[in-house]
Amino acid sequence: MAKYEGGCACGAVRFETDAEPMMAGHCQCRHCQRLSGAGHLTFAAFPEPAVKITGKIKYWDYKADSGNTATRGHCPTCGSMLLGKTSGMPGGIAVNLTSLDDPSKVAPQMVFFSAMGQIWDQLDPALPKFPGMPPM
Ligand SMILES: [Zn+2]
Ligand SMILES: [Zn+2]
Numbered sequence: 391m392a393k394y395e396g397g398c399a400c401g402a403v404r405f406e407t408d409a410e411p412m413m414a415g416h417c418q419c420r421h422c423q424r425l426s427g428a429g430h431l432t433f434a435a436f437p438e439p440a441v442k443i444t445g446k447i448k449y450w451d452y453k454a455d456s457g458n459t460a461t462r463g464h465c466p467t468c469g470s471m472l473l474g475k476t477s478g479m480p481g482g483i484a485v486n487l488t489s490l491d492d493p494s495k496v497a498p499q500m501v502f503f504s505a506m507g508q509i510w511d512q513l514d515p516a517l518p519k520f521p522g523m524p525p526m
């Protein structure tokens with residue numbers, strides 16, 4: 391069994407890695423709000439070559455609020471958003487923490503785009519907050 395395993399809601403897409411996350415955080419940008427259906431999206435970034443994905447993923451691109459080109463990957467069957475990449479983090483792939491089989495295995499360390507956060511979406515006050523993208 392790999393160290394971290396996860397998948398989409400219907401089970402058609404699965405991923406696993408033995409790598410440790412490069413970073414983990416919450417993102418309150420408007421794209422993450424719309425994609426998650428909630429106030430933020432919570433993710434962990436891994437080195438992309440270390441993540442093994444099985445099943446078909448539909449990717450699409452957009453211009454992120456940071457100015458970077460962002461790519462998101464969804465299961466075409468159930469629509470779950472699983473993966474994200476950005477030109478601001480080459481070589482990394484972000485995995486939604488909620489898609490892990492055990493999301494408690496990784497603790498978010500910071501908040502991205504806190505300036506766009508909704509008043510009803512209050513995160514752990516102990517976490518460092520960045521109004522936009524933190525410096526990488
Ligand atoms: Zn699915
Ligand atoms: Zn975001």
